[in-house]
Amino acid sequence: MDTFVTFTMLGLVLGSVYAIAASGLVLTYNTSGIFNFAHGAQAMLGAFLYWQLTIGWGVPAPLALLIVIAVVGPLMGLGLYFLIMRGLRDTAEVTKIVVTVSIMLGMLFLSQWFWHPEEPRTLHMFFGDGAKVRFFGATLHVHEIICLVVAVVIAVGLRLLFTRTRMGATMRGVVDDPDLLRLSGHNPERIAGFSWALSSMLAVVAGILVTPISGGTLEANLLTLLVIDAFAAAMFGRLRSIPRTFAGAIGLGLAGTYLLGYAPTTWTWTSNLRVSLPMIALFVVLIVLPQDRLRGAAVRTRERYHVPSVRKAAGWAVALVVIVYLIRLLMVESAVTTLTIGVCFAIVALSLTVLTGYAGEMNLAPLSFGAIATIVVFHFGITGSGLAQRLTIVGVLLGVIVAGLVGGLVALPALRLRGLYLALATMAFGVFLSNMVLRDTTEHELFGVRFSIFTGGTLVIPPLKVGPLDLANPTTFLMTATVVFAVIGVGLVALRNSGYGRRLTAMKDSPAASAMLGQNLVTLKLSVFVLSAGIAGLGGILMSSAMGSVSGETFTIVISLTLLMLTVVAGIGYVSGAFFGGVMAGVGFSVIMVSFNNLAKAQPDLEGLYLLLGNIAAVSPALIGVGVGRNPSGSVHQVVEGYRKLAGAKPVLVGGAAVVAAAYALALAGVLDNWWFASISIVTVFALPVIGEMVMPTAVLGAEEAARRRPLDPERIGVDEPYTDAVLARVDRELGLPPAxxxxxxxxxxxxxxxxxxxxxxxxxxxxxxxxxxxxxxxxx
Structure with missing residues (x-):
């Protein structure tokens, strides 16, 4: 009986912390329509700041709590909403998700900047670990009792706020009809900002309370993912009901502790199942709870993509292979493998192009399907021994097929999900795979056969050999991966221009209209999920082979989210966006950080500057991702539009090509360093549209737009400048005169x-x- 009471109380305590965190998610979603994936990172930052104040600087705990909870937490929420979130109106669901994911990653990198992850930090319970009381035979810490009391107070307070106060009613109306709310005399922006401030404060409270319960060790990734477990509780309340959210959180906490206390001792995977339980519950809740009906009208968003013809795509594919080969000539042997890994990441990113960019379906865990394919080829696709080990083409095909089938199985129960619900379902699958499968290093026996899934915690994946083609050579591997990316990319463009691709786009724009026209949405969703998972599986196999050996950390949900974020930033509707996003996610920013760290060691006098630049480079992907709300079509779209305008300015294009060619020749001759060549090329590519507008404004912008942007010269008015109403208005503005x-x-x-x-x-x-x-x-x- 004492054991039962003990595990019950522990479950109630853990569930209460989940409830506090989940209630913050409900608040922000109800007032802004945005599901805040950065909620766990906000909790993590609050816990780290509380440790810094109390342990690092010796501030008394009550004062530190007041500063972190009542000042820093609300200010963090207000800043997020007014600087970022309110600019996400009229954007697609994937853009809203990517922006909050970017904030989460930025907070993770920021914490590692200020609090080095290799230094141990511990957060103790309130009143010390020795402050305990006895309750029905169970021993409870005072800190745990405080958690229960705070959770009850918050639950009652939020219930009264939403049902008994005018502020609660207006908070519910912010998302439903902000214009009507504004007409009734309320300020929707102020109400939404208040909700985000309150939500951030609850996240900070949850972070401070849960850290001592979970062991006390402050680790950024672990604490962020721990609060993410509250997603299941929030979805149990369907992001609307606070009471159901708290009930789901309590049930989740009790289930975890009961599993830990009463699972058979022969279950070697109990601890992994205990960690995975919140994600299993999230997936089940998403499938079981009723979903919203299909919307009849297409949702007009600010994303715009231009699909090239197959002929143009083939031409650009050939150009990509040539460019990669020319770049290879400048690279040292070790850098070739690094670039190969980046290209393999780009192949995985292509799975997001077809699934999200074309079909509008969500997958937050693309690398999980790469992990499945890697496990398959490790067990069934390797021949030879020692250094002579090679992957077989049959094993690779088997891995791709299994990954596609698993993608179909995951999509099958999730076919009725859309948007955010589908995104959370795939995220639950990815976290479950990482916690349950990739951590399973023990040996099992099934039908007399002994095996282990992730043998030894590390899988060694040799290169592929097909006839005379042996990818053991780094250059051969790089060019083969590039050709594979190019072929798949051209195939996806051809698919997008086909009838099947148009059906996918119709489903993305309006599922209801597509169904009314006779399209089978179940078949469309299932087929595109299988195709996407197969592409991700192929990319994962090549990536694992390029790395040589992989561990469970290679396929974590954080890396998948980073890949998704950078692909969306580059342009998820473009094959070229997948290439740039994949390369930057795979190797781009890590290479930049390593370079700054090496410069810091080589030049001690400038060590501080180089370390600062390295930390800025680590945070920069998140900063770029936050900016996707201003340019939801992606940077590739912006560059493409800029070069479209240069079609009439051939001298500018020729000049830019000449600059890049000259820099390449100098780098090949050893006159220029490779970094200088890369910098010159990147600056030239992105600056050329701007230079074209400056040098040949009429050819780039058109006569009317060029005249409008031309600086006003008063002496030319009435002589060379037409004497029009627009000119007179400009004169009045220049002179500071009131309107006529x-x-x-x-x-x-x-x-x-x-x-x-x-x-x-x-x-x-x-x-x-x-x-x-x-x-x-x-x-x-």
Missing amino acids: VPRPVLRTPADPAPRGRHAQSDAAAPAGPESEKELTVNAVP
């Missing part, structure tokens, strides 16, 4: 036809028989 007011103008019928600012009003004046001077009124804008 209507004034009478006298003229006779013999006067010439009016021009300029009087033309419209005089032309509209009624013609009269009078031969005397007539009075007309000129309406000056």
